[in-house]
Amino acid sequence: MIIDLRSDTVTRPTAGMKDAMFSAPIGDDVFGEDPTVNALEEKAAKLFGKEAAIFCPSGTMTNQIAIRLHTRIQTEVICHKYSHIYLYEGGGIMANSLASVKLLEGDLGKITADQVKAAINPDDVHAPETTLVSLENTMNKGGGSIYTLNEIKPIRKVCDEHGLKLHLDGARLFNALVESGESPAAWGAQFDTISICLSKGLGCPVGSLLLGSKADIKRARKVRKAWGGGMRQAGFLAAAGIYALDHQVDRLKEDHARARTLGEMLLKLPFISEVFPVATNIVIARLEGMSPEDFMKKLSGQQIKSVKFGPDLVRFVTHLDFEDEHLEEFGKRIGRIF
Numbered sequence: 081m082i083i084d085l086r087s088d089t090v091t092r093p094t095a096g097m098k099d100a101m102f103s104a105p106i107g108d109d110v111f112g113e114d115p116t117v118n119a120l121e122e123k124a125a126k127l128f129g130k131e132a133a134i135f136c137p138s139g140t141m142t143n144q145i146a147i148r149l150h151t152r153i154q155t156e157v158i159c160h161k162y163s164h165i166y167l168y169e170g171g172g173i174m175a176n177s178l179a180s181v182k183l184l185e186g187d188l189g190k191i192t193a194d195q196v197k198a199a200i201n202p203d204d205v206h207a208p209e210t211t212l213v214s215l216e217n218t219m220n221k222g223g224g225s226i227y228t229l230n231e232i233k234p235i236r237k238v239c240d241e242h243g244l245k246l247h248l249d250g251a252r253l254f255n256a257l258v259e260s261g262e263s264p265a266a267w268g269a270q271f272d273t274i275s276i277c278l279s280k281g282l283g284c285p286v287g288s289l290l291l292g293s294k295a296d297i298k299r300a301r302k303v304r305k306a307w308g309g310g311m312r313q314a315g316f317l318a319a320a321g322i323y324a325l326d327h328q329v330d331r332l333k334e335d336h337a338r339a340r341t342l343g344e345m346l347l348k349l350p351f352i353s354e355v356f357p358v359a360t361n362i363v364i365a366r367l368e369g370m371s372p373e374d375f376m377k378k379l380s381g382q383q384i385k386s387v388k389f390g391p392d393l394v395r396f397v398t399h400l401d402f403e404d405e406h407l408e409e410f411g412k413r414i415g416r417i418f
């Protein structure tokens with residue numbers, strides 16, 4: 081048995097999800113006629129108290145569309161230096177929107193309202209105009225760390241005072257919400273746009289949603305079309321999303337519990353100097369006296385997959401195909417090599 085902890089994207093649809101997919105009513109979504117896509121978009125928008133939503137092939141596309149909506153050429157986005165939108169989207173801020181980016185530092189991948197305020201450019205011929213702040217929850221590179229609403233509200237206030245838009249990369253927002261107990265609608269109220277991924281912890285094969293105002297989502301449809309993201313009988317995929325929202329949100333807590341145990345197991349090993357605080361389903365371990373490559377090679381020898389996450393870091397992500405038996409087996413196997 082292979083234990084694949086590279087990402088929460090490696091899951092296969094559950095039997096219930098497959099049934100939902102293959103029995104979904106479908107139509108041509110480019111004509112707006114796929115009833116299942118429409119139902120998913122309405123359901124997600126309503127859940128977060130937003131006016132509208134658009135279903136896209138990836139979270140990169142939903143984030144990049146949001147950046148396009150909230151910037152123009154020669155404007156600037158403020159985000160943490162470890163943000164997915166900056167590090168892992170192929171330089172899209174520049175390539176898709178011709179915008180600049182200001183990177184902030186902060187513990188566990190998080191930034192504060194004071195930092196945002198200080199990073200807004202003056203109204204000056206030399207500086208790109210700041211138009212957008214983008215946050216990430218949970219924060220992937222911060223070890224799955226969580227923002228709470230009390231940290232977001234002051235940032236929203238700064239954005240309002242300076243006429244800035246606020247976007248949330250919520251690829252793993254549900255992981256944060258099941259831990260904090262905060263409601264999707266309360267989060268929807270703080271942001272102009274929110275991106276959520278169905279293909280991460282929620283266990284869908286494909287898909288992300290961008291949520292926002294009617295006007296923003298109308299423009300988003302045109303951007304998606306221009307980027308080749310208009311899909312036809314996408315209801316098969318949207319049905320997986322509806323199923324996941326109905327059946328696979330609460331269980332994220334199990335992933336978090338297993339991640340905490342996994343973190344404790346790792347911390348007992350030689351060569352591991354630190355494990356980032358495990359807040360959700362991501363476990364990042366720091367190595368000392370062994371390279372990530374050598375460490376990962378030992379793990380691969382035991383059929384355990386992980387990813388390098390920095391010069392001395394290795395990442396493990398728990399997910400719905402990693403159950404108690406896998407966790408137990410993980411413990412046995414690492415006991416054999418170290």
Ligand SMILES: *Cc1c(COP(=O)(O)O)cnc(C)c1O
Pocket residue numbers: 137138139140141143164165216220249251252277279280288
């Ligand atoms: C996975 C992820 C995305 C979107 O990635 P896609 O693979 O394009 O769907 C965006 N932000 C974060 C933090 C992610 O982990």
